[in-house]
Amino acid sequence: MAQAHAEAIGRHEAHAPTGFIRRYLFSLDHKVIGIQYYLLALVSVFVGLTLSILMRLHLVWPQVSVPLLDKLSPLGAPNGVITPEYYLSLLTLHGTLMVFFVLTTAPQSGFGNFFLPIQIGAEDMAFPRLNMLSFWITFSAFIVLVATFFIQDGPPIGGWTSYPPLSAVGGAAGPGMAMGENLWIVSIALFCVASMLGAINFIATTLDLRARGLSLMKLPLTCWAWFLTAILGLLSFAVLLAAGVLLLLDRVGGTSFFVPGGLIVSDKIVPHTGGSPLLWQHLFWFFGHPEVYIAILPGMGVTSHIISTFSRKPIFGYRAMVYAMSAIGILGFTVWGHHMFVSGMSPYSAFAFSILTMAIAVPSAIKTFNWIGTMIGGKIRFAPPMLFAIGFVSLFITGGLSGIFLGQPPIDLYFHDTYFVLAHFHLIMGVAAIFGIFAATYFWFPKMFGRMMNVTLGKIHFWITFVGVYAIFMPMHYLGLEGNPRRYSEFIDNFLIPLISLHRFISIAAFITGGAQLIFLFNLFWSMFRGAKAADNPWEATTLEWTIPSPPPFDNFAGKHPVIFNGPYEFSVPGAAKDFIMQNSPETVTAGQ
Amino acid sequence: MTIFMGSTTLTPTKPEQVAGIGDAGQGGGGFRPSHFGGGGGWGEFRVPERTYRLGMWFALTGIVMLFAAFTSALVVRKGMSFDWVPVRVPQVLWLNTFVLIMSSATLELSRRSLRTGAAKEFIRWLSATLVLGLSFLAGQLLAWRELASRGVYLASNPGSSFFYVLTAAHGIHLLGGVVALGYVVLRARRIAFGEVRRTPVEVTAIYWHFMDALWIYLFFVLLNWM
Numbered sequence: 079m080a081q082a083h084a085e086a087i088g089r090h091e092a093h094a095p096t097g098f099i100r101r102y103l104f105s106l107d108h109k110v111i112g113i114q115y116y117l118l119a120l121v122s123v124f125v126g127l128t129l130s131i132l133m134r135l136h137l138v139w140p141q142v143s144v145p146l147l148d149k150l151s152p153l154g155a156p157n158g159v160i161t162p163e164y165y166l167s168l169l170t171l172h173g174t175l176m177v178f179f180v181l182t183t184a185p186q187s188g189f190g191n192f193f194l195p196i197q198i199g200a201e202d203m204a205f206p207r208l209n210m211l212s213f214w215i216t217f218s219a220f221i222v223l224v225a226t227f228f229i230q231d232g233p234p235i236g237g238w239t240s241y242p243p244l245s246a247v248g249g250a251a252g253p254g255m256a257m258g259e260n261l262w263i264v265s266i267a268l269f270c271v272a273s274m275l276g277a278i279n280f281i282a283t284t285l286d287l288r289a290r291g292l293s294l295m296k297l298p299l300t301c302w303a304w305f306l307t308a309i310l311g312l313l314s315f316a317v318l319l320a321a322g323v324l325l326l327l328d329r330v331g332g333t334s335f336f337v338p339g340g341l342i343v344s345d346k347i348v349p350h351t352g353g354s355p356l357l358w359q360h361l362f363w364f365f366g367h368p369e370v371y372i373a374i375l376p377g378m379g380v381t382s383h384i385i386s387t388f389s390r391k392p393i394f395g396y397r398a399m400v401y402a403m404s405a406i407g408i409l410g411f412t413v414w415g416h417h418m419f420v421s422g423m424s425p426y427s428a429f430a431f432s433i434l435t436m437a438i439a440v441p442s443a444i445k446t447f448n449w450i451g452t453m454i455g456g457k458i459r460f461a462p463p464m465l466f467a468i469g470f471v472s473l474f475i476t477g478g479l480s481g482i483f484l485g486q487p488p489i490d491l492y493f494h495d496t497y498f499v500l501a502h503f504h505l506i507m508g509v510a511a512i513f514g515i516f517a518a519t520y521f522w523f524p525k526m527f528g529r530m531m532n533v534t535l536g537k538i539h540f541w542i543t544f545v546g547v548y549a550i551f552m553p554m555h556y557l558g559l560e561g562n563p564r565r566y567s568e569f570i571d572n573f574l575i576p577l578i579s580l581h582r583f584i585s586i587a588a589f590i591t592g593g594a595q596l597i598f599l600f601n602l603f604w605s606m607f608r609g610a611k612a613a614d615n616p617w618e619a620t621t622l623e624w625t626i627p628s629p630p631p632f633d634n635f636a637g638k639h640p641v642i643f644n645g646p647y648e649f650s651v652p653g654a655a656k657d658f659i660m661q662n663s664p665e666t667v668t669a670g671q
Numbered sequence: 672m673t674i675f676m677g678s679t680t681l682t683p684t685k686p687e688q689v690a691g692i693g694d695a696g697q698g699g700g701g702f703r704p705s706h707f708g709g710g711g712g713w714g715e716f717r718v719p720e721r722t723y724r725l726g727m728w729f730a731l732t733g734i735v736m737l738f739a740a741f742t743s744a745l746v747v748r749k750g751m752s753f754d755w756v757p758v759r760v761p762q763v764l765w766l767n768t769f770v771l772i773m774s775s776a777t778l779e780l781s782r783r784s785l786r787t788g789a790a791k792e793f794i795r796w797l798s799a800t801l802v803l804g805l806s807f808l809a810g811q812l813l814a815w816r817e818l819a820s821r822g823v824y825l826a827s828n829p830g831s832s833f834f835y836v837l838t839a840a841h842g843i844h845l846l847g848g849v850v851a852l853g854y855v856v857l858r859a860r861r862i863a864f865g866e867v868r869r870t871p872v873e874v875t876a877i878y879w880h881f882m883d884a885l886w887i888y889l890f891f892v893l894l895n896w897m
Contacts, residue, residue, distance in 0.1 A: 201716050202716035204718050205723075286722040314736075316736035317737075320738075320744065352829060357744055
């Protein structure tokens with residue numbers, strides 16, 4: 079990586095700082111910061127994946143001894159055997175790492191930082207120092223979170239939603255709920271601040287630094303997605319921050335925002351009165367639902383971008399795509415109550431939340447049909463980025479359909495807290511968004527590092543992962559139908575025992591799919607140093623990042639200011655010399671635009 | 672503009688406007704042909720003042736959401752509880768409110784002096800704003816001490832909890848404004864003589880006036896809803 083960057087330096091007007099610390103560590107360059115975010119997400123995703131492997135292992139072989147785990151946590155895993163409480167610790171950290179440090183970090187802060195300025199023809203993000211600050215606060219949040227592994231009673235067991243009252247009453251609520259939970263809240267609060275600072279940067283950059291001629295309706299859909307995601311992040315993380323502050327005060331300041339009176343936890347009376355656990359749920363999910371779209375919108379953007387490029391066709395319904403993403407963003411703020419159907423809610427409110435939730439199906443369907451419409455009749459190139467983009471569409475449909483079930487209050491009463499919910503959000507928020515990240519990685523790697531990733535390994539990675547995630551998560555719908563609850567570490571109830579064989583199948587599928595990610599990891603780092611040299615525009619794409627060298631020079635456009643003439647998806651234009659027209663090409667676009 | 676084809680309307684953006692804003696980047700060669708320059712060895716990229724203002728407005732949007740969340744929590748917590756005891760607002764807050772409004776006025780006087788090129792007045796009013804800001808914070812501490820002397824602490828009651836949370840959250844944000852003012856005061860001479868750009872003054876002013884308005888809103892909440 080260092081080498082790749084060094085090559086680009088030195089023949090242009092603006093030069094990167096020469097010291098290692100200012101060039102690679104405390105860098106103000108959006109490209110370096112983007113890669114820093116990406117690497118942070120990469121570390122997080124492999125830690126999170128390891129935790130899920132441990133959970134799947136424990137679920138079906140509860141007595142198995144995991145080597146070295148007793149060194150990490152003598153209390154949580156005596157002799158390497160995971161206790162039920164430690165299972166909950168793993169679960170909490172898995173969720174928190176994946177939602178915040180992977181799904182929020184890689185697609186938006188990682189790729190967004192690297193490519194938003196380049197795609198709009200700017201030299202950098204609007205506020206480089208703020209950008210650097212955002213990354214290092216995010217990094218601190220990561221350190222604080224992972225530190226919970228090394229305190230005596232381990233990470234908190236409250237799950238990534240950290241519901242009070244048990245999250246607010248301290249160590250009485252179980253292992254990790256004393257200092258571990260405090261650290262969790264501090265970590266999330268830091269993450270909120272960093273995300274908001276990052277969001278301000280994204281919004282100002284998109285609105286103010288676009289190249290001449292680049293109107294909003296000529297923006298690549300990736301930029302639209304990052305822009306809308308930034309708005310969602312700015313508005314929603316502020317609410318989570320407020321909630322986190324209040325929860326921390328309940329824990330360390332003796333207040334009673336969320337803890338009701340007369341509560342007895344572990345045979346002790348809790349000295350709080352009058353608080354409302356539901357208040358937390360409202361605040362949390364007011365953040366939590368937009369968060370789902372924060373995770374998925376950048377994936378939608380990159381999927382649209384890739385599907386158009388690799389189908390050699392203009393995106394079907396560009397404006398409809400923009401409006402659909404905006405509608406998803408706006409509606410996303412009105413549906414938080416569908417996470418709370420069983421928490422005690424007026425049936426009228428539940429009805430309203432249900433209708434609004436169903437309404438999201440409309441823009442979602444518009445996007446899905448437009449992706450398919452783009453592919454129909456196209457000269458599709460099945461390169462790894464395209465495979466993962468198609469995989470994204472598939473997972474988005476599968477995960478979305480189960481959402482229609484869960485959005486109905488009467489059906490949700492049954493499905494709530496079962497594996498059905500697990501299947502739903504893993505497919506649509508987890509795996510679909512991860513496929514977006516993979517698609518983006520295979521697509522932009524040549525530009526980021528100046529080398530191509532191996533195609534064969536990419537295809538093998540895709541097929542194992544694609545079949546694997548369906549093998550893992552499709553059976554979970556059935557488990558949910560059978561009433562299998564989430565968050566149970568062992569299946570000792572009678573009605574669950576027949577389900578163990580299916581769990582075993584899921585676990586084995588998870589091990590294989592998890593193992594296949596090592597192919598990706600190998601491909602990533604091997605290609606970084608040994609991959610074939612990438613041309614400036616290996617995919618024959620049209621947007622600005624493909625007009626500059628791979629990897630890009632320090633100031634992106636070498637002191638020049640690109641001028642935009644065309645829309646972002648001018649593929650197979652009749653009469654054009656090639657089957658694509660660059661955005662900054664003065665070639666006249668003729669009929670059919 | 673005739674070179675631009677196609678059916679969509681174009682917003683001719685940036686470059687000429689960028690060049691039109693005449694702030695000299697510190698140590699750098701202006702904004703053309705590259706936005707890079709200065710920045711103490713970092714090779715920093717600089718954008719025009721307009722972009723900083725825009726960024727500040729969005730930062731304020733985030734802060735609005737933070738306080739909206741606190742307010743809605745207050746409404747819910749108060750509406751559903753039987754243990755709410757209203758907090759009698761300390762008298763010193765009236766004085767504080769006056770001080771903060773005055774600080775906005777002095778800041779405007781300072782900006783006006785900067786525009787008319789009256790360097791001395793600019794620095795004087797700016798320093799006055801800083802002193803008033805610090806006085807407000809000191810006044811808030813006095814208000815807390817008065818509450819404490821009445822035996823009203825953070826955990827005494829949901830009403831007092833919200834009193835402390837709202838005033839503290841505002842105080843921390845205002846402290847950020849005081850730090851920014853201090854930074855501007857330190858550079859005031861160089862700003863006044865056009866050696867460095869005046870963007871920090873403009874952006875700090877937006878923030879400061881907003882903190883003033885936010886306090887008036889919070890004071891209203893404390894007076895009426897507690």
